[in-house]
Amino acid sequence: MSFSAQVSLDGRKYIGCAREGWPSLSDTHISLSGKYVAKLRAADSPERVITLTLEQDNVARMSHDYLNNRPPILQTGTWKTHRDGFVTVWLTNQDGRSISENIIFQIQGQLLEAAGYDKNLFGSEGLTLKKHMGQEGQTPTRLTSSSEPLTLEGLKNAEYQCEFAINGRVRLSNGIYRGKIVPDSATELIIMLSDQVAFGDLNGDGPEDAVVVLISNPGGSGTFRHLGVVINEKGSPQHLASELLGDRVRVKSLSVRSGEISVQMMTHGPKDPMCCPTYQVTRNFVLQEGKLVMAEVRDLMKRKWALRSFGVKDSEDLLVPRTVISLEFSKDGKLHGSGGCNRYFAAYEIGPGDSLKIKSIGSTRMACPQEFMDQEMRYFEALQRVSAFKVQNNLLQLFYDNGQRVLNFIPAPP
Template identity: 35%
Template sequence: MDTQDVKWSLAALKNMPYSGLKAAPAPVKLVDGRWEGAPYVDGGASRPSVHFVGDLYRIGRLADSEPDAAVVFLSESSGGSGTFVYLAVVEKRNGVLINTATAALGDRIQVRDVRIENGAIAVDVIQAGPQDAACCPGELATRHWQLNATQLVEAAASHRTGRLSLDVIAGAAWILRAWKVDEPAPDEPEITLSYDNGRLAGSAGCNRYFVSAEAGDKPGDLQLGPSGSTRMICPEAIMAIEQRFLHQLNGATTFSFMAGQLAVSFAMDGKRGTMHFARKDGRP
């Protein structure tokens, strides 16, 4: 492909080099959004890896970019329990997409949304508060970054906006996009989820459903109670999709966010997974 024809696209951003990562001192070339390094020990299973986080990116004018830049997120793992999340800026120079700045957001940060406002980057996150364990962040915050040549500089203090609760997902309909990681959900029938006043409800594909829901002891814990639904009969293929969704929802144990999408994790019949939902209005 002629480098002069490189266009802004998710595919292009997922197939280019990135630098500034702790576990990979040299630039790493993502292929389909992934990179894996050599094992730390010959024959060992642990190795560094970098992933493009979801499909979340924004394009806009930063104060020190020319003319536009893309903002993306990367996650880095060294094989342990921690997963470090990075904010990266990509600019187009002489027709080539180049990662010009990268900054660490922190360990197990959850990204709810990102915006380019007045030439700066605003990132809505869920992060560990003063009393939170690393495994279970519960503090809502908006963090601001400014591009300064080849550096991302964070504002001195983030703006804390509250604590993670089910009210965070209220006021919107969420559409099922993935049954679990790397398994997209079908576009039709449309499966939705919403929360209001202690209850999850929506369309399971054929029927309307509802189930009582409340938060647990730790941030993101989810406890479901009695459920019900309408009793319409639809074609067999649609009913199979509906039954799978209700079965996985019934096993829901936690909720969180990943790359702007609502992530509902479940455990059923010895199997675990995480369903992903996007806001119906198109926003994360």
């Protein structure tokens, strides 16, 4: 059985259809109720902890704690869920005085990602709150009675996955492993734990996990650095996932913020010798389904994109009026969208770092006004020359022609 459905969001009305068996708004409302937490950078304090509590009676409470020995800022208001996967929070009171702040969040599983807000509130990094699954009143990083914190000593003597080892695993002793690369070989495999270690809850269970860098020398000229996630399993370190950072790269720093891992490192520019990387980059990773995934890749796939402009970098052309060009990535290595006239589809491949290749583009063969067709052809040709991508502040950029040209996308309307 089908029904009509209607929802209003920020004064705009959306009409569509619903089916029997879909989750009701009350079900979604109950599942969203709870406490959500995020940590942001702050200019004059160590950091800023934001806690949003959504009560089942539609009361919303938000606190901003700057960890500077002063009472947190307390805000109250109301909240409401919407059928299209959004929740709106209206804040009307701050420490006893009237305010008017509206924040629209997009629901992403256990995350609430701010999609509409005053940029002065949370800066360029935005706001993504993670649902706190612990007991009432328990902070996100507080350990349960059955979990002791991971220690550097424990990490230095833990067992780690290793693609170079005979059985795929090695156990360090005081931060180092030495063994034969293969039986009866004079070549020695050396694995070391670097000095860079960061702690934070990566799998959402409360106790702090660890992020490490493993340095591997399998006997040749290469020295490989892997990023490793070590889960706190009741106080015992368990190596869960690894990701190759590169050969002879230099890791400058590691950090964990709201479940996201940030790696600042020096890698090789186009003309750098292998000994001496000079190109500084920041790589961000998240743990998904037991694997390390670049945060940019996650962001690439979690929404539909609409093309805003494309062409020579810093002087891109806007689209022909009344045309909409869209793009959507799937996890199976396929993408699809509208070229402004025809539906299209293609395959894509994400390589090391921010590299991206799009190939095997196909489309329907509808006829449209000539200016629409010309623009669509330019767009398809640009897609085939894409070599890199970047996702930042809800903007997707696909770079082509050696980075001299760019396709600029924004999130498509719901």
